[in-house]
Amino acid sequence: MNTHDPAARAWLPSANGHADFPLQNLPLGIFSTADGKQRPGTAIGDSILDLKAALAARLLTGEAANAIEACAETLNPLFALGAPARQALRTQLFALLHESSPARAELLHQTSACTLHVPAAIGDYTDFYAGIHHARNGGLLFRPDNPLMPNYKYVPVAYHGRASSVRSSPTPLRRPQGQRKLPEEQAPTYGPCRNLDYELEMGIWIGPGNQPGAPIPIAEAAHHIAGFCLLNDWSARDIQSWESQPLGPFLAKNFQTSISPWVITPEALAPFRAAQPPRPNGDPAPLPHLFNTADQARGALDLTLEVTIHTAQMRANNQPPARLSLGNALHLYWTPAQMVAHHASNGCDLHPGDLFGTGTISSPEPTGWGALMEITRGGREPLTLPNGETRKFLEDGDEITLHARAQRPGHASIGFGPCRGLVLPS
């Protein structure tokens, strides 16, 4: 069976035409029901198929069965097995859920009655900075004449983030406290963040790792990716501007990072691969260890990305969320494979379940800017929402949701599911 056949239908009615999880997606995650037991599942329409139950019912075989057998409370063992196990699982799940197969409602749980968890034990979390328009917009606030650092077009710039505070959507966000100092203040004070922001990113889950000391060649780098998610790199801008010299962001970022809980596989995204957009004239070519013809031709992802805000006032007045931005993942300056190859280029060992953030993905045009810092130019130009409220930064009660959608003529469109987070008071 062709698991990308746009005409294929599932025996579960809610799957057919589902915005995020039709039969052609089959994302993987870790869920629990009222019994609290974490276990692997796949999203299908408005439901979750319990993969341990499918295994127990002998509906999985071979590599797919072995992979689910190995997974308990996390997907790390499945990630470690790489593409063959994922592909075997995808093929079997497609057949199992296809309308030509008998309905197996006993394997399903209503998603609305389940809790979704961070799908893997994250060994290390790394945040890249591959959104060039974001890097330029941020740089313009501090260095109007020279917004991009000289290394930007050579190095897929990144820094290490905090693995422990990565949480699954829709875990709310407690406004952090911290040291912050406004330019007009003599000395810093400790108190609630005054300039709380979101950042629209994609997450990249690492599959098979490398041996310590052994770089990953760019031609093999894509094989080390297990899947993708959405990632909100919540940022306390006032803490960030005070603490970050000279070693980079720390407490301004590590109080929480939110991810969408479903792992969208490379197999599901295959129809939405795209050429890496050509670099503008005058930009240097990537160094050889970061350049691969196949990666340049098919390594990027054509995904529509949207951010919405739902304020307390909107909810009280039954108003819908308002859009903050609409953009596309093609605005990343580096491909996911380039990020993997760069990360391992010094021999640093990656492991199954490591997580990368891409960095904030902004479009060239303001309608696709991925953080309030950019939209309000550091808080200097407040944004007016459709209901008349204004925002420099996030206020308590604001809920931010990231969305990603893959759509191409001749293919069933799929989505990532929301990455949601409500700001609670400090």
Next chain:
Amino acid sequence: MNTHDPAARAWLPSANGHADFPLQNLPLGIFSTADGKQRPGTAIGDSILDLKAALAARLLTGEAANAIEACAETLNPLFALGAPARQALRTQLFALLHESSPARAELLHQTSACTLHVPAAIGDYTDFYAGIHHARNGGLLFRPDNPLMPNYKYVPVAYHGRASSVRSSPTPLRRPQGQRKLPEEQAPTYGPCRNLDYELEMGIWIGPGNQPGAPIPIAEAAHHIAGFCLLNDWSARDIQSWESQPLGPFLAKNFQTSISPWVITPEALAPFRAAQPPRPNGDPAPLPHLFNTADQARGALDLTLEVTIHTAQMRANNQPPARLSLGNALHLYWTPAQMVAHHASNGCDLHPGDLFGTGTISSPEPTGWGALMEITRGGREPLTLPNGETRKFLEDGDEITLHARAQRPGHASIGFGPCRGLVLPS
């Protein structure tokens, strides 16, 4: 029994007068013998006491027995239990090894025949920058008029490092490759690091964690520390200077971090606690959430720190290692408890087995500078070793060893055991 009694002797002769591991130290670690099975042990003289064997022989009871029962291949469960379990274990091990007890040679392994492992599964690794003389020396290279950033005396500056590449001494170090660009070069190239350096740091092992979102009050911060080690934050200076803007060091640091494998407990170090040296006139007081009278009075550590180099030529000529620096941990600007309180001050959750580095510990005087970057002023003033060799940075075949020693009148002196690493060619 007083586990600090300087007159106390062990039934194992090699323990008595041992430079690092007399009866009064009793550090904890994870070791394996030829069978490859990782298990907890304590260092005593030239041997390791197998704690699982001691448990099986019913020589441990109560909380100590429960703690060792819970540990398999890592010390994380013991770390999670905090001071009561550690203290119970210390008291029982002291009695078990004391000369008044029967010798139990069947529980011992020669350390030289064992492999020592990273003692905990490290959830997250954070590197601080609390060595003010190092920060000033580094800053002087780039900003002669303004070496310390304005935040330095308010913020225990830190950044996230890579947990996956923390290795136990004496794992050798492969010279990393990476992107580097000398100021006189037009564009960067990818190749072996040309300016490889070490950094003398202490490591801090985290014990009991905090709930997500809940800061740790400074008065309680010390209770979250399970122990200490030595830490060499190997640094590729040429990669670092090219990649670090604007988000801090990444590949320049994450190819390997070496630690000494024994966890020196807060109980063993209690006699070597000291007052935090007073801040120079004009320095601001710590903000209230980082200030605690008891911590200022007893939160620092009086430890002599030494770095030695053993080059290939020295080894070939049977010459001893040469000292690169001799300093003291009292030169840290922030106490370990201040680091813990700062890290959790935004609600970031810490977990048992997290590791902190203190940052490079340099003395005010050049004989105690903790990295070649400082000693050779960025490679501009080569160092001449006693055998006539010179070094700007590390060469292949150089072995760097860090040592820490606690010594005070009226107390048995203890050591950390070496943190060793040999530089292998790229």
